[in-house]
Amino acid sequence: MRILQYSKWDWVPVVLGTVHFLAVIGLFLVFPHLSWWSFICLALIYSLSISWNINSISHNFIHNPFFASRTLNVVFSFMLSITLGFSQAMYNFVHMRHHSGNMDRPDEAGKTIDYLSIYKHGHDGKPENVWSYTFLSYFRDDPAEILRAMAVRRPGEARQAKFELAVMIGFYLVLALLDWRFILCMLPFNYLGQCLSSLNGYYEHFGGDPEKPLAWGVSTYEKVYNWTWMNNGYHAEHHYRPKVHWTKMAELHRTIAAEQEEAGTRVIRPPHPLGFLDADLAQH
Structure with missing residues (x-):
C-alpha cells in the first residue's frame, strides 16, 4: 500500500517533523535537570527550529500533503499544531490567502487579500519596516477573524482548526499542570521562533514586485x-x-x-x- 502521496523524499520532512515533536517532549522531560545556561542554549535552538519547521516542513505540507491517506495527513497536521503552537489548518488557510494576494498592497479601504503582506502596515505603497513586521506580526493575528473566514469558505477545515487548537491548548495545559515553570520559561522562546519566521517571510518578499x-x-x-x-x-x-x-x-x-x-x-x-x-x- 502506498504511504506517501508524491515522493519518497517526503520521508525526510516526515521524519524530521516527528523528531521535532519528540524533541519538544524531550526538552520538557530534561528541563528540571538543566542549568540555566543549558536551558537557554536549548531554548534558542528551539526558537530557530520553530521558524525552520514553519518554512520547510509545515510549508511544504500545505502545498503537497505528504501522505496518500487523509487520516495520516490529519494526524500529521495535529502533530505540527502541537509542535509549533498554532493550528496547522489555520496556517493552511492564511497561507493560501498569502498566495492569493502575493504580498498585495492595501486597497482604498486599507485592506489586503494577503494577511501576511509586508505592505499591509506600510505607508505610501512601501513595505513596513522589517523590525516592526518581525516583532509585531505575532500580535496582529486574529484567530477569531480567521476562523470566521474559514467557516464561510472551508467549513470542514474550520472544524479541524478548532479541534487542533483544542488539542494543542490541552496538551500544553497538561504540561503546565506537571511543571508550570517549563511553560512560563518556553513562552518567550516560542514567541521568538514566530518572530524569526516573520523575519524569514519579510525577506522572502522585500524587493519583490507584487505586479509581476x-x-x-x-x-x-x-x-x-x-x-x-x-x-x-x-x-x-x-x-x-x-x-x-x-x-x-x-x-x-x-x-x-x-x-x-x-x-x-x-x-x-x-x-x-x-x-x-x-x-x-x-x-x-
Missing part, C-alpha cells in the same frame, strides 16, 4: 540554506508555481531563469533569515 508573477517572491540560492530548509530559497519560483514539489525547485528555476531575469526577479546572496545582510539592500 515571476517576481512575486525573492529567491536565494545559498546551498546550505536550501539543503536544510528544503529548497525554501527558491521562493520566487515557488510563488510562480506553488504546487511544484520541493525537490523539483532547482529544475523549475533552470527552465524559467531567462524569463525571471527579464522580469527583474530579485535574488539575494544570504539566506532569507539573514536578508538584512544583502549587499543590495539599500537599493530597495
